Amino acid sequence: MAGGNRRAAAAARHRLLPAGRVAGPMPWIIAIMIFLTVLAAAAGLGLGTAVRAMGADLAGRATVQIVEANAEQRDRLAGQVQQALRGAADVRSVAMVDPATLADQLRPWLGEDVTSGDLPIPALIDVTLTAGDAGMKVERVRGLLARLSPKLRIEPHAAFLLPLAGLLTALTWLAIGVVVLMGLATGAVVVLAARGAHDSHRGTIEVLHLMGATDVQIARLFQRRIALDALMGGALGFAFGILVILLIGARLSATGSQLLAAVALPPASWAVLVAVPIAGILLATLAGRWTVLRALGRAL
Structure with a gap:
């Protein structure tokens, strides 16, 4: 059964x-x-x-723009900015952006005239800040740059993206x-x-x-x-x-x-x-x- x-x-x-x-x-x-x-x-x-x-890549990174039409004054101001930033407590590293690299990036938008010298191109300096509150550090660096020249600007990378x-x-x-x-x-x-x-x-x-x-x-x-x-x-x-x-x-x-x-x-x-x-x-x-x-x- x-x-x-x-x-x-x-x-x-x-x-x-x-x-x-x-x-x-x-x-x-x-x-x-x-x-x-x-x-x-x-x-x-x-x-x-x-x-x-x-x-993680953009936190604490910024770019300093030197908006100066005169090339000699721009180069002189770039040297002063780099020296001042290297002595700042909020800055970990400073690197000047190669003008040739910047020209290559602008060429598709501005044409071949970008390398002729007729167009004033701002100088760029990459800045890496120390760890901590990036917003406060950017503001302190902005104040430092304002004392050097009114033609200096700093833009945090995170703001762009x-x-x-x-x-x-x-x-x-x-x-x-x-x-x-x-x-x-x-x-x-x-x-x-x-x-x-x-x-x-x-x-x-x-x-x-x-x-x-x-x-x-x-x-x-x-x-x-x-x-x-x-x-x-x-x-x-x-x-x-x-x-x-x-x-x-x-x-x-x-x-x-x-x-x-x-x-x-x-x-x-x-x-x-x-x-x-x-x-x-x-x-x-x-x-x-x-x-x-x-x-x-x-x-x-």
């Missing part, structure tokens, strides 16, 4: 868990969800890394929001699929109940099927997501832009991406189990 019960239970299980094929559209839907979630998570992590790298940093931060939060929404959507899809599976197997469930199966045992059968579907879909979506990320990373590296190159994924970020499909599988399994147990409880 016990052997017959086990065979009947096994037959019911195989009807609930079709073998050798993808059971319905749910694996493909989960694959799409995981694919989009991995891309959104990679975007958020990459942009977050870029914002942190930008902040502050709008860009704000945009990247907003995009990072947007990516985080997309990841949360995709997680909710995945859970909703699993709930709908579990309800459909429960409704389509009511006869089998009744037989299992008559054989003495508990709600937990029946829910475990559905849980196993959902877990297998989620595993297949998660692996497929994760593989395609990583492939797209690697292709985009290669394209960004080929641009040669330091800003785009900052959008990178450190090892910790890759670990988070690996956790995305695992979390998706667990979410699908738990959502399916909860849905089936809830449906079975209502049927009693």
